[in-house]
Amino acid sequence: MPPRRRSGSAGKLATYRAKRDFSRTAEPAGGTPPTADGARRFVVQRHRARRLHYDLRFEIDGVLASWAVPKGPTLDPNVRRAAFHVEDHPLEYFDFEGVIPAGEYGGGDVIVWDAGTWEPHKAGDPPDPARSVANGELHVEMHGEKLRGRFVLVRTRTDGSGKEEWLLLHKHDDFAVDGWDAEDHPQSVLSGRTNDDVKADPDRMWRSDVPAARASLSLKPASVGAASADELAALDRLDRAGDWAIFGRELRVTNLDKVLFDARKGEQPVTKRDLLRYAARIAPILAPYLTRRALNMHRYPNGAGTKGFWHKELPDHAPEWLPRWDNPEADPGETRTYLVVDEPAALVWAANFGALEWHAWTSMVDKPHQPTYALIDLDPGNTTSWDDLLVLARLHRTAFEHLDVLARPKITGRRGIQIWVPIVRGPDFDETRAWVEQLSKTVGAVVPELVSWKWQVRDRGGLARLDYTQNAINKTLVAPYSPRPAPGAPVSVPIGWDELDDPTLRPDKFTIRTVLPRLEEKGDLFAALLGADQRLPHLT
Numbered sequence: 001m002p003p004r005r006r007s008g009s010a011g012k013l014a015t016y017r018a019k020r021d022f023s024r025t026a027e028p029a030g031g032t033p034p035t036a037d038g039a040r041r042f043v044v045q046r047h048r049a050r051r052l053h054y055d056l057r058f059e060i061d062g063v064l065a066s067w068a069v070p071k072g073p074t075l076d077p078n079v080r081r082a083a084f085h086v087e088d089h090p091l092e093y094f095d096f097e098g099v100i101p102a103g104e105y106g107g108g109d110v111i112v113w114d115a116g117t118w119e120p121h122k123a124g125d126p127p128d129p130a131r132s133v134a135n136g137e138l139h140v141e142m143h144g145e146k147l148r149g150r151f152v153l154v155r156t157r158t159d160g161s162g163k164e165e166w167l168l169l170h171k172h173d174d175f176a177v178d179g180w181d182a183e184d185h186p187q188s189v190l191s192g193r194t195n196d197d198v199k200a201d202p203d204r205m206w207r208s209d210v211p212a213a214r215a216s217l218s219l220k221p222a223s224v225g226a227a228s229a230d231e232l233a234a235l236d237r238l239d240r241a242g243d244w245a246i247f248g249r250e251l252r253v254t255n256l257d258k259v260l261f262d263a264r265k266g267e268q269p270v271t272k273r274d275l276l277r278y279a280a281r282i283a284p285i286l287a288p289y290l291t292r293r294a295l296n297m298h299r300y301p302n303g304a305g306t307k308g309f310w311h312k313e314l315p316d317h318a319p320e321w322l323p324r325w326d327n328p329e330a331d332p333g334e335t336r337t338y339l340v341v342d343e344p345a346a347l348v349w350a351a352n353f354g355a356l357e358w359h360a361w362t363s364m365v366d367k368p369h370q371p372t373y374a375l376i377d378l379d380p381g382n383t384t385s386w387d388d389l390l391v392l393a394r395l396h397r398t399a400f401e402h403l404d405v406l407a408r409p410k411i412t413g414r415r416g417i418q419i420w421v422p423i424v425r426g427p428d429f430d431e432t433r434a435w436v437e438q439l440s441k442t443v444g445a446v447v448p449e450l451v452s453w454k455w456q457v458r459d460r461g462g463l464a465r466l467d468y469t470q471n472a473i474n475k476t477l478v479a480p481y482s483p484r485p486a487p488g489a490p491v492s493v494p495i496g497w498d499e500l501d502d503p504t505l506r507p508d509k510f511t512i513r514t515v516l517p518r519l520e521e522k523g524d525l526f527a528a529l530l531g532a533d534q535r536l537p538h539l540t
């Protein structure tokens with residue numbers, strides 16, 4: 001192996017990047033500066049992939065020089081461990097603890113088994129650990145929670161394919177412990193959890209399809225802070241356009257005084273500035289329903305009164321920081337790169353882009369064929385009265401009570417009602433669609449005078465349809481708390497089952513001006529759906 005240049009880490013990560021398929025992006029991975037005090041860090045990750053191993057990683061020249069140690073490091077000075085020099089990893093991987101999707105490079109679970117600082121022990125003048133690694137002998141002094149004292153890594157052989165075998169040993173020093181075995185110390189120094197704990201309830205996933213800077217993705221509802229009063233006031237101070245700092249991002253916002261929604265009677269029209277303010281205020285509440293999901297944007301750049309259109313492909317001019325997902329199954333001509341609202345500023349960006357209506361996929365980007373919701377869409381026909389629709393919704397309420405299935409209704413902001421049923425991932429869309437079809441046909445049979453099963457609207461005789469066909473990949477219903485394109489900017493809002501009996505309920509009752517006070521009063525009525533560990537019962 002040739003000596004490494006001290007400048008630039010890009011070349012060192014070439015192998016890593018090739019394995020992780022960064023080919024679709026030009027953003028360089030790696031590049032986080034060392035710690036502020038200049039200390040070199042190390043991490044040992046216990047990684048259950050095809051085989052259990054410990055990844056020993058030393059921060060050297062802006063990357064993590066890495067060895068896979070099958071039996072783990074030991075403090076026992078009488079034991080030598082085989083270690084395999086593997087590709088450098090980006091610094092962003094330093095504190096990664098979570099899961100790597102099955103089927104991908106390194107698929108499995110990872111904990112931060114030990115971490116701390118280190119220094120070259122048998123240093124040259126000046127110390128050059130990169131050269132030491134290249135020369136096949138690295139002496140280190142480690143200051144971790146588990147690993148302390150002096151260790152030596154020595155290269156023993158390099159096979160024909162360039163694979164390097166090394167030995168790892170601990171010196172006879174004050175920290176040596178006879179009989180010490182890594183497997184007797186199975187807990188993460190980051191969280192106290194074991195690999196089993198992390199696998200059962202991972203906080204993060206390493207996404208191999210994006211640059212390292214955003215590869216560590218939260219799997220938990222984001223505890224996103226609200227937009228501050230200062231940030232909202234800054235929007236109001238802008239003229240018709242300007243740069244707005246929101247959620248730590250700088251957005252170029254335009255046409256702020258343009259009317260996007262005509263006024264409802266007795267109200268002011270709704271401007272783009274009003275929409276952006278709403279997007280910023282609702283984004284932290286909406287985040288758990290959008291993260292990790294592709295977002296289909298329904299755009300109305302000329303206002304809700306004009307014809308809108310679907311916009312799914314993230315445009316080339318979109319800022320680099322926007323989270324995104326490349327659909328690996330996209331055919332030529334189909335949408336390839338989708339916006340993923342993994343941070344609240346991304347929703348504000350979408351609103352500024354003219355997306356008045358937000359439709360997130362019901363599956364997540366890591367398993368796009370496995371929905372996390374089964375959806376029931378009570379779709380009124382033109383002779384369906386609001387009371388008729390309430391009858392249908394209440395019949396579903398009774399069915400879910402009878403089945404002991406957790407589900408929540410929401411009004412659509414237009415004329416309809418939907419029912420969202422959370423499910424643990426597993427069934428594919430064919431299965432959830434069949435389940436919803438069977439449920440709705442059973443319910444619909446109680447009131448045949450209200451329901452048509454005809455495909456075409458004109459064949460339905462004005463009756464309602466219980467639409468199970470939206471349970472399909474890349475078919476979406478409007479997201480909770482999304483505005484709808486109608487005067488006054490009505491919003492699709494989760495409701496309690498008891499509100500079906502509220503005589504003032506209307507499907508477009510709430511607007512972007514009234515949703516936030518309602519949330520303060522009632523809370524997020526969809527919150528119970530988040531993280532629900534529910535399987536759909538067999539219907540007989």
Ligand code: MN
Pocket residue numbers: 047049053055068106
């Ligand atoms: Mn590994």
